[in-house]
Amino acid sequence: AQKVTQAQTEISVVEKEDVTLDCVYETRDTTYYLFWYKQPPSGELVFLIRRNSFDEQNEISGRYSWNFQKSTSSFNFTITASQVVDSAVYFCALSEERRGSYIPTFGRGTSLIVHP
Amino acid sequence: DGGITQSPKYLFRKEGQNVTLSCEQNLNHDAMYWYRQDPGQGLRLIYYSQIVNDFQKGDIAEGYSVSREKKESFPLTVTSAQKNPTAFYLCASRNEKLFFGSGTQLSVL
Numbered sequence: 664a665q666k667v668t669q670a671q672t673e674i675s676v677v678e679k680e681d682v683t684l685d686c687v688y689e690t691r692d693t694t695y696y697l698f699w700y701k702q703p704p705s706g707e708l709v710f711l712i713r714r715n716s717f718d719e720q721n722e723i724s725g726r727y728s729w730n731f732q733k734s735t736s737s738f739n740f741t742i743t744a745s746q747v748v749d750s751a752v753y754f755c756a757l758s759e760e761r762r763g764s765y766i767p768t769f770g771r772g773t774s775l776i777v778h779p
Numbered sequence: 780d781g782g783i784t785q786s787p788k789y790l791f792r793k794e795g796q797n798v799t800l801s802c803e804q805n806l807n808h809d810a811m812y813w814y815r816q817d818p819g820q821g822l823r824l825i826y827y828s829q830i831v832n833d834f835q836k837g838d839i840a841e842g843y844s845v846s847r848e849k850k851e852s853f854p855l856t857v858t859s860a861q862k863n864p865t866a867f868y869l870c871a872s873r874n875e876k877l878f879f880g881s882g883t884q885l886s887v888l
Binding site for chain 2: 669710770
């Protein structure tokens with residue numbers, strides 16, 4: 664069984680604030696993948712990052728950064744100097760093998776609202 | 780440009796009616812997926828297909844059916860057995876990551 668928990672249902676910040684979205688996962692597999700997706704109001708999910716279970720190196724991409732810690736089963740996402748365009752629902756997902764295919768299971772999402 | 784096309788964008792179902800949601804991809808991906816999204820529920824897996832002429836039930840397959848006769852197409856039928864069909868439906872295909880369509884909002888008349 665696998666489970667992804669995004670405990671923050673909604674976060675509201677003012678533009679230029681830093682914000683961290685939490686993701687905690689459960690799996691018994693040693694090989695798995697973690698993802699973050701962004702869903703703007705248009706509805707289509709946009710891929711942000713993929714990380715495999717053997718790569719704990721943190722990653723930074725512009726204002727986005729990700730902190731993967733296997734010891735705490737967490738894969739947190741930080742937006743630095745948030746902007747109004749960052750307003751969206753963000754999903755964390757865990758993918759482990761099921762019948763020969765890696766099937767992502769998604770958390771319930773965190774709605775981020777950035778006020779001007 | 781390559782991508783996933785879902786149609787229609789909005790769909791209305793009458794009680795007792797079956798409706799079919801279209802999903803087409805030109806990314807040459809073998810694997811395709813259908814997810815259902817309800818407010819506050821995240822995405823839940825309905826069906827997935829790893830290859831043509833093969834598909835597997837996901838976590839909430841009851842009341843739904845699919846077919847995979849062509850690599851490019853993975854239509855989802857919401858049958859009359861699905862008593863609570865109102866939701867946002869997302870189709871995806873995969874290589875190393877999932878690529879999503881823009882979704883279909885299904886409502887009940």
